[in-house]
Amino acid sequence: MSDSRLGAEVKIDFSRIKRDIAELSKIGRRSEVDPGLYRMAFTDADMEGKRWLLNRIEEADLLPVSDGAGNIFGKIIPEGPAAKKPSVLVGSHIDTVPCAGTLDGSLGVVIGLECLRAIRASGVPLARPLELVAFSDEEGRFGAMFGSEAFCGFISPSRLRERDLEGISLSEAMLSQGLDPSAALDAARPRGTVDSYLELHIEQGPVLDSAGEQVGIVENITGLFKWQVRLVGDANHAGTTPMEMRNDAFIGLADFAHEISRILEENGGEHSRATIGTAQILPGSANTVPGMVEFSLDVRDTSEAILEELKNAFRKALSAIARRRKLKFEFDELSSIKPIDADARLVENLEDCAKNLGLRYRRMPSGAAHDAQMLARIAPMGMIFTPSRGGRSHSPEEWTSWEDMEAGARLCLEVLLKRVQDPKDLI
Numbered sequence: 001m002s003d004s005r006l007g008a009e010v011k012i013d014f015s016r017i018k019r020d021i022a023e024l025s026k027i028g029r030r031s032e033v034d035p036g037l038y039r040m041a042f043t044d045a046d047m048e049g050k051r052w053l054l055n056r057i058e059e060a061d062l063l064p065v066s067d068g069a070g071n072i073f074g075k076i077i078p079e080g081p082a083a084k085k086p087s088v089l090v091g092s093h094i095d096t097v098p099c100a101g102t103l104d105g106s107l108g109v110v111i112g113l114e115c116l117r118a119i120r121a122s123g124v125p126l127a128r129p130l131e132l133v134a135f136s137d138e139e140g141r142f143g144a145m146f147g148s149e150a151f152c153g154f155i156s157p158s159r160l161r162e163r164d165l166e167g168i169s170l171s172e173a174m175l176s177q178g179l180d181p182s183a184a185l186d187a188a189r190p191r192g193t194v195d196s197y198l199e200l201h202i203e204q205g206p207v208l209d210s211a212g213e214q215v216g217i218v219e220n221i222t223g224l225f226k227w228q229v230r231l232v233g234d235a236n237h238a239g240t241t242p243m244e245m246r247n248d249a250f251i252g253l254a255d256f257a258h259e260i261s262r263i264l265e266e267n268g269g270e271h272s273r274a275t276i277g278t279a280q281i282l283p284g285s286a287n288t289v290p291g292m293v294e295f296s297l298d299v300r301d302t303s304e305a306i307l308e309e310l311k312n313a314f315r316k317a318l319s320a321i322a323r324r325r326k327l328k329f330e331f332d333e334l335s336s337i338k339p340i341d342a343d344a345r346l347v348e349n350l351e352d353c354a355k356n357l358g359l360r361y362r363r364m365p366s367g368a369a370h371d372a373q374m375l376a377r378i379a380p381m382g383m384i385f386t387p388s389r390g391g392r393s394h395s396p397e398e399w400t401s402w403e404d405m406e407a408g409a410r411l412c413l414e415v416l417l418k419r420v421q422d423p424k425d426l427i
């Protein structure tokens with residue numbers, strides 16, 4: 001398609017994608033018997049991954065750059081006035097959670113790299129710069145999306161004091177790798193210099209795989225709120241306190257857990273999710289009536305209005321249960337992130353290209369957070385999902401079939417070609 005239009009051959013070489021995935025999946029292994037990857041942000045393995053990527057970028061005759069947040073770029077800057085136009089960015093991240101699989105983030109970076117290699121080799125004239133990016137610490141060793149947050153200009157010095165689970169601060173981790181942490185504050189890209197951001201990522205859920213579809217076109221990324229809730233009753237002897245005279249905090253939690261599906265039905269939408277992921281019964285002895293329960297509540301939706309409605313409904317339900325069970329309740333809001341939409345023009349572009357390529361696709365929300373969420377606050381954003389076999393992710397089991405990876409790569413290339421040849425800015 002693009003071939004005949006341009007008179008130049010721009011083609012993905014899928015064997016190079018396969019080779020890159022294989023090479024990158026060797027970086028961050030701890031032992032022969034453990035299939036997981038351990039490439040957490042600013043560890044030696046993560047830095048080795050970044051060096052590997054810089055080598056690939058140089059090999060492909062792209063301009064290698066790393067910024068103060070440790071983000072890695074590979075750029076194609078066209079000649080003349082086009083060099084000054086806002087850039088198209090494509091990428092994701094190569095850091096991992098502990099005991100990770102091989103594709104989360106990395107697939108988007110490897111496919112982005114191949115798209116740039118293909119475009120570079122074809123000599124297709126570009127109307128604007130094109131950049132591959134791998135953002136630092138998407139997975140959250142230090143609070144998640146540090147690289148994209150710095151790139152978008154949203155960090156302050158206090159961010160550098162954030163600590164990982166072992167008590168090491170982000171500053172310390174960067175220093176130990178020879179990086180100057182304060183330089184992260186200079187990583188912000190000036191406003192108006194990013195035309196658009198495209199990210200390909202594995203779905204990390206079962207929807208595409210179970211429907212037999214090859215790609216997902218993300219319409220929006222869910223927002224969420226996270227509460228830490230405490231129900232307080234009276235701890236008492238399990239033998240001597242009659243049932244009707246108890247203020248049993250655990251029964252309050254049980255009541256609440258049962259109400260979740262009703263609340264989602266009445267106040268939620270099609271994409272609402274609510275999860276109690278942790279719970280602690282106190283004082284925690286078998287022969288004591290629970291005096292307190294502390295639990296997490298994680299609620300997600302793609303609509304800000306629905307999230308607000310769910311907040312009210314959960315608060316009301318907790319207060320009614322507390323009254324009925326003679327408990328007190330309180331909660332802290334640990335985080336609250338607004339949902340964000342993909343750019344409607346990019347969604348349309350992606351859909352047109354998917355149709356032209358004859359791909360089986362669907363429009364869908366993203367239930368997981370991504371760098372794209374951060375980028376969408378400063379530039380038009382589009383996302384492509386590839387199917388996760390069995391819906392598995394954050395696990396060595398995570399996989400996408402080669403055919404589906406190739407389908408995602410072809411779609412990514414088509415949309416990038418459209419963007420980099422379009423002299424009209426999206427921003």
Ligand SMILES: [Zn+2]
Pocket residue numbers: 093104105138201
């Ligand atoms: Zn990811």
